[in-house]
Amino acid sequence: MGTSELGRLESEDLREAWSHEAHDFTPWLAENLDRLSEAIGLDLDLEGCEVQVGPYRADIVANDSSDGTRVLIENQLEDANLQHLGQVLAYLAGLEAKVVVWIAKEFDEQHRSAIRWLNDHTEDPFAFFAVQVRVVRIGKSPLAPVFEVLERPNEWNRRVQETTRSGELTTLGQFRRDFWNHVSSRYPSEVRRDYAGGYVRHHVEGVELAITQYLAQREVGVFFYGKRGERHEDQQVRIRPYRKTLEKVLGEKPRDKWGSTILAMNTNNVANWDRAADWLHERRKKYEQVLRETST
16 A cells, blocks of 8 residues: 555544533443543443542443542543542542542643642552543544643652552552452452452453453442443343343342342451352353353
């Protein structure tokens, strides 16, 4: 192909990709956190959207899967403004988040300076990011999102590498690691040692759905989940054929469209961990049975 045939990358209006910030952009971002993860260097697991904080709602709350650090994501389809920065700072205390990712169409020097000041005057583990979002295309190709990190903590990349090597964990990360290590001691094939995330995914050969186990403060649970980045609606369509068989095998009706079931308990009580480990192991095997039988 000659150079005369090369296309030109062009920026498009964000509203062509997402017409509404809360109804379109936030749900899309929640389903595609892997794209943001690549930009900022953290492996993000979704915790929730529109999370209530006093009279306000935080757009997205996630966790760093490596150590359990809570990450607050505030997104705008318009230029950054100080009102959103004020909301972010108010959310920090209410959510006990340590990392803030502020996404907007444009950041002027005033806003970038504010993020730099926060990074310079706070200590680890606090970290603040300013991320510009754009959509681009070549010719008539599909729109493609681009996340560009404009501001980040000083020596952030080196800090991420050092934290990974040293194994430093937050209190939540230590709790998760201890719990999953207990599960691993009873069922070594269930989860790798020293894992500190909130979700454990199991893949079944020949099936495009994963079985996901999770740990929360008042419960453990299991549900089906699709490929990373796949729209929730598309995942639920593919889960639907398995739900009737799942109900028959489990002897109970799943709670939602993900086929989720839970075991309610105080997971902070170590005395409950044997029961939780046994339940997660046995429940995962039944979900796997459903996938194999229904797919054949």
